[in-house]
Amino acid sequence: MKNKKLLVNIAVLVVALAIALVAGADFRKMHEPDKIYTGNPAITSVKKLSDYNNNLLNTAGDTDIYVLDSGVPGGKALIYGGTHSNETAAVMNALTYIENAVVEQGTLYVIFQANQSAFTNTLPLRAQMSHMNFTLPDGSVRSVRMGSRLANPVHQWPDPNYRLNSSGRVLKQNEIAEIRNLNRNHPGMEEGYLVEMVAYGIRNLIDTEGIDFIFDGHEASPEFLRVNYLIAHDRAMNLGSTAILNASLDAMMEGNMEGYPFKLDLSGATSWGLSHRALGDNTATLATLFESLNPVMGFCHGKVNEELVKEGKSDNYVKITDMGLLDSGELTDAGSPIELRTAYHMEISRQLLNAMGELDPAKTVTVTGLPTFTEMVSNGLESTLKPLE
């Protein structure tokens, strides 16, 4: 009888180990770095964030910084995505710059995985997809990870019960996991939790290189009140308004009389730890942040599948829109496809770069080589992502 129970228990253990093995293999796969095309001749060097915070050396936070230096004096700009790794359009925008941009004046810094650790895990209990795939014209497949908005607890654990760091934001009670959220911990700490050190690395990159303007790409749920908004620090409002006005004018010149849905908002005075507030307050850079509409970020989207993450289609949110319950994240049957979301990021960041040169010619950063908005929307990311060699 005793032996029979032991045999049953061993059988349960074997099943548990099998589940652990299968699940563990999937989780381990999330730790494999994304392969990207780095053959763009405009890339002059690839730095590491640990160059700006030595404490990040050999940690999961030591992300790559792609430098595209024209060699012609001008401004310096930082465009980055992957602050929240599940906000894929921001990542794809940064990749579009890394793989396609040509810088003719000034210097462009691009990071596509700002919180690198966050790409190695998904949000628990959200039934997320872990990868987004694109089949290129040559038949090859480019795969991009979709992680979590928070760093992986494998890299930063435990979350403290109370934390007040340089951001001024008190993290306690139900907010303690935000210590793993890069966009709650700016301007960061040279020595501290991993994400605080990542934030410090970005701050020190801005200070050390004298970066004039930053663009932090994000995506938002339909329920969010600032969808398609550019959020600008007080000192960056001129830059932001010029960029949005120019974007509208350019759209009209191309026959798109409706223009873009971009709107501008001022960074909240108490947006402690957010890039547009904290980096604007603590560095000389002009800090901006953009939010595009991604229905998978919400809570009412239904089953997570390829149609939802790539096409941005959600019947639930169309119904909610029809009921008039959304303020800025309205969704139609057309959805919010990744090409359109990425094109918005690309267009607004390009307009910001142009506006910086208009407002201060000494800070001009001239970027060419990117697809036009229409090309991105029509041809998709399959036409801008490059095959891996």
Added chain:
Amino acid sequence: MIAALNIIYLVIAAALALFALVNLLRAKTLDKAINMAILFVPLLLRALRIK
């Protein structure tokens, strides 16, 4: 301090995984064995720094 705390928590996770494993093997009923298995899997993955 933060790194030390991380190591302490990993040791605690490993000890709890071991505790769950022993209880799984000594379980007197199937549902208790399954309960312990459900505890064991995430603790093991955390102790191994996989999830």
